[in-house]
Amino acid sequence: MTALRAAPVAAPDQAPAAEARAPGPRPLVLGVRHHGPGSARAVRAALEAARPAAVLIEGPPEADTLLSLAGDEDMRPPVALLAHAVDDPGRAAFWPFAVFSPEWAAIRWALAAGAAVRFVDLPAAHTLAATDPTWDDGEEVDGADRDTRVDPIAELARVAGHDDPERWWEDVVELRGAADPYAPFEALAEAMGVLREAHGHGGHPRDLVREAYMRLQLRAARKEFADDVAVVCGAWHVPALSLKTTVAADRALLKGLPKVKTEATWVPWTHRRLARRSGYGAGIDAPGWYGHLFAAPDRPVERWMTKVAGLLREEDRLVSSAHVIEAVRLAETLAAMRGRPLAGLGETTDAVRAVMCDGSDVPLDLVRDRLVVGDVLGTVPEAAPAVPLQRDLTRLQRSLRLKPEALDREVELDLRKENDAARSRLLHRLRLLSVGWGEAVAGRGSTGTFRETWRLRWQPELHVRIAEAGVWGTTVASAATAKAESRALEANALAEVTALAEQCLLAGLSEALPVVMTALADRAALDTDVGHLAQALPALARSLRYGDVRATDTAALGEVAAGIAERICVGLPPACTGLDADAAAEMRGRLDGVHTALGLLPGTGGLADRWSRVLRRLADRDGVPGVIRGRAARLLLDEGRLGEDEAARLMGLALSPGTPPADAAAWIEGFVGGASGGGMLLVHDERLLALVDGWLTSVPAGAFTDALPLLRRTFSAYEPGVRRTLGELVARGPSAGGGARPGAGTPGFAPDLDEARADGVLPVLRLLLGHDEPEKAGR
Template sequence: MTPRTGRATAPGGPLLLGVRHHGPGSARAVLAALESVRPDAVLVEGPPEGDALLPLAAHGRMRPPVALLAHAVDDPGRAAFWPLADFSPEWVAIRWAAEHGVPVRFVDLPAAHSLALTEQREGGPEDGRGIDPIGILAGAAGYDDPERWWEDVVEHRAAGGGPADPCAPFAALAEAMTALREAYGDGGHPQDAVREAAMRLQLRAARKEFGDGIAVVCGAWHVPALGARTTVAADRALLKGMPKVRTELTWVPWTHRRLARHSGYGAGIESPGWYAHLFGAPDRPVERWMTKVAGLLRDADRPVSPADVIEAVRLAGILAALRGRPAVGLAEATDAVRAVMCEGSDVPLALVRDRLVVGEVLGEVPDTAPAVPLQRDLDRQQRTLRLRPEAERRELDLDLRKDTDAARSRLLHRLRLLGVHWGEPAAGRSSTGTFRESWRLRWEPELFVRTAEAGVWGTTVLGAATARAESDAVSSSSLAGVTALAEQCLLAGLTEALPVVMRALSDRAALDTDVGHLADALPALARSLRYGDVRSTDTAALGEVAAGLAERVCVGLPPACTNLDADAAEEAHRRVDAVHTAIGLFAGVVRADGPAERWAAVLHKLSSRDAVAGVIRGRATRLLLDDGRLTDSEAARLMGLALSPGTAPPDAAAWIEGFVGGAEGGGLLLVHDERLLGLVDTWLTGIPADTFTGVLPLLRRTFAAYEPAVRRTLGELVRRGPGPGRERDEAAPPAPGFGDGLDEERADAVVPVLRLLLGLDTPAPGAAATG
């Protein structure tokens, strides 16, 4: 077998068109060669199991970039992709064959073998190791950058119209690759021998079916091997005994960003957006590119004028001429944009690279493409909920009081439970209410693999998520894991899974004797109990478990908070805060005189026991004061005891840290209660000099967390002095904003306005004026 690698009129066999994957110049050259030769059949590098999917390439809704996805039926996580873009030579050949009614086939090692030989990896048969043929050729030509060499000799020259004989470039490239194969052998790709044997066998079969009028589009590295003289027996011997797995293939959308990585034939490209522009621009590509850049920067509120566009085009041309390049390349265009439109800054240039040089294009495949049932159900729900997958990261704010938004929330939570992380919860910007949810969405091609993997749990998103939750509940060995799962089930609306999860939760809670674990589990249960407010979820069973868990925490936490070192005390401090918040969320869900009253008793114990660490005693005192379960005088008494001369300064400083809090306290308590501030000031100024240095780091850690304005106000209050318990100048004016007690008349005056702002009722006539 002696295939042709030169002119179309050369006798002896098929025409081998060696290409660089994802190269617009190669794509244009392939198109020109096919138009010139008009072969009877076209063979393209790819898994032959995909032949049945090739007709979909002509479908009206098939928009590159797309990829062939092959995965093992029994292990969907073992998968491989074969990506194709508009400017991929293989895609151009497939589309040309479809438009001209010419048979087209894939030729390569079957995916059944390649998946059996390797663990799951990204990007098809070649893994990118070994020599870089383009790099070696570039170095021989005196280039230090393979990308720039390829652009100069292929991309830009092809854009200028190409040679008179469209097949001549392929003959020259084949000659170069033949020399490289002679010098480097397999080039560090030992698996290529098997792949090329499979290609030769399939090429022989195609010649029997279609004759010698065949065009083969494959990686240039393989051209010498396909033209080598071998026997059928030798090729079959290389493939004998190879392992196989059952595989399924389909088309999936791909993205330019994924093309920018080393994926698909080991041929990751750095600038897919730029290549797409070069391939799609009918004329004046530099001018069109600069116009795109100017539009992007103007949308980002940067002043870019038409004169800037003209100047950038002129500068790019001058740079190309000075550097001896046949046409303006990406490097020249980028340098011109930086100098003219970005004023020398790389900050706006990063936006150009992200949005245009790489790009956020997401392809599309028709609904008729094969897919696992779970993917079909997901596609249907995405259309119903108008939640289109997009490659660009975007924010989604949901109002759970609306049916559509609530359904979107359930879908996203169900997918997260299945390991399909299309959306990640984000901090809401507009509201902190429980009826608001914010998500950060971004669709990645790998999610098709995750969806296929999740298909083992069911054929619908709801059914699969339910089955996964039930399985996880039974297999989980930790209370925290089951608690988090219960929260996920409520968020995802998995009512059928809840009974199984609740039984597992009750069993784990009954067996777990570590009060720390119980305290860590309680906040998630409390959050879950609130979901019924806006999700119409029955949380009665969860409330019973939460009440029992709270009871055990109240019994076990005080002993667990005694005789702790500094690190353990800080951990217990965090747990006290979390449990207090959780107990507050129980209001209106479980009996009012249950956990809340018992927890208040726990805080009283913690605040008064000397064996409890100072940071915990101080925090318990503050929580009781905030809840109105401790009067100001009682709080002052506890503070006085904690800051008495008999207390070691480090212990007193820890009590202060727990009481006034760090960033969460904000220092406002001391700003608005001069009596407590005076107690702190009196204690601080009375610390002996020899122990002050040991106390200072603790105090600095506490007060440094306050906002600058709060620290400034506290400083002014201390400077103005004196506070309660000191001599006071009766002639001095009273401190603004402070008094001996609450002015109820002034406080009542703002109530009608607050009710109006909150929409609680309609104020009486004249009420607004009262405030």
């Protein structure tokens, strides 16, 4: 391993000079670590010294025809080869490449030098056929675990006495160069040979099959190019490629492998997906840092600290050039103390934390996220193969100026503008196709239905989703329409069809609406469960409102919604009788949803009156659970259809001594619980607060214990300020001027309105409302 500890780092654009060893051993087998800038530099230097006629690279042979695109000026790593099964696009695999990947360096060198370049790993046609147990990493043979896959870097680091494999590899490869371009690969090959022998001379069964295929491809290349061939593959496979095996033995390992028809293309990738935390098995912890090491022409630590300082300045942190100088000095000092050839990621991170972040990990997390990992998104040329749906989406992204980005980005859409409305339709159609590029979120601006807020983030895996969705059509509109129609015919639940109708209106799929509406009418006519009807109505009401904003004809939808509302009014009172606590809580949510939905339905004056009568029946009906009776009373009060005196009477009945404490607590939960402003109602209505206070103080100790969980849930939902105000009002005790009317002695309330104090707010209200003239009429 001493060959790995040679010379200082060579600049990435300067290959170490070839010495007496050129043209080097034949065939030239270069064992690398995937995504290693040191390996990439060494591969480029070795190829430049040997100048082989053909370069064989670990990768799927189906992509051989795509290799020429790697030289296109529009191809910017990180990118990945995507292979998927033609009949099942969801069965897919990626082969990512960064600018500092050794394989990418080999491809670029071969294209520039005019050498033949090919992929020689096991075809994706076999890799994607996952029915053979050979591909099960956890298979057992004779009851023993056959998962012999090892981490060679970790093993070598352990033998060298290091407990951190990443740091060891950084020291011996990434931060060093070599005068002899072949020496590092010979040392790695020797080390891997010893490791494989120690682990049974073979490794995992999947590796044995892959290596057999690679040996066959190497033999074929040597027949065509003699020995003027170079192979770039994972270092673990190097010993296997030099094994003395027969063609028949290698073909026997490949016999009977499962196979599927596949297609391959280039797709953009991201640094974040190269990170190990993304789940990619050959990932690295710090792609941004490795990219910097590869690209920096000289003084990598100084240039890195300058990048960090620029990022922190953008976040309004006070970082000067003096901070950069001190951070570089500290990083170099730490490297010297730790016996490292150059300050690595650990030293630079420690220096940044101490000097630029004042010891805080909060800004340091930002550095890790933006620079150490990074949000670089690669690009591929238009000539790369793509399914028609992908091409249509690309066209729409350009025409709507909605560029895919790796970073989270919020987009505010005003649906009154033509371009924003088209963007909204595209994002909703993609969601219907399970292409989750955008997620609708609550906006910070207007809450009107003409505005939408989306959080966008492009992920490489979305290319697989697009390939899967390609079975529905060649354009986004046709695919979304076909999928909506199919879902409408297959849906069994009414709520599922109503949600689909809402999606169709949001996505502007007018051609799919007739099929969806027919399915909706059929399900609504057959469904007799009031709970299902109540669950379905809110989506219909939102659809009508959104359809109005998008100028969509929703007459048929309105008729179905009105019919469902009528059936709810008839069936809800008996459906609310005799429910247990869980069913009552669920029905209370349905009650809220129906009440809100009826407020959105157009032209429902008569239906609104009928709904009010339904609520009054629920509020007065003894057999209805307390949480529903309380909620019905509250909804009537909010709508002005229940007077304050009557509300106080209903509360007084619910909290009377004859009512079990648990039922009374449930009534309170329905009346003032949740996010319905119940806390402010108690703050401003002295009678209701007095009733609740009096009931609470009269509950027996044993019964209070049973009612406490429900009460705590009710009052804990209030805002902290509301809870504090209620506590102050109760603690203040009865006011001095308590009158004779009920509630006059409630703490914190005067018996009568103070008109002089009330008049004091009028000038402020006029200013806020834009009224210059004082009100001439009475209040």
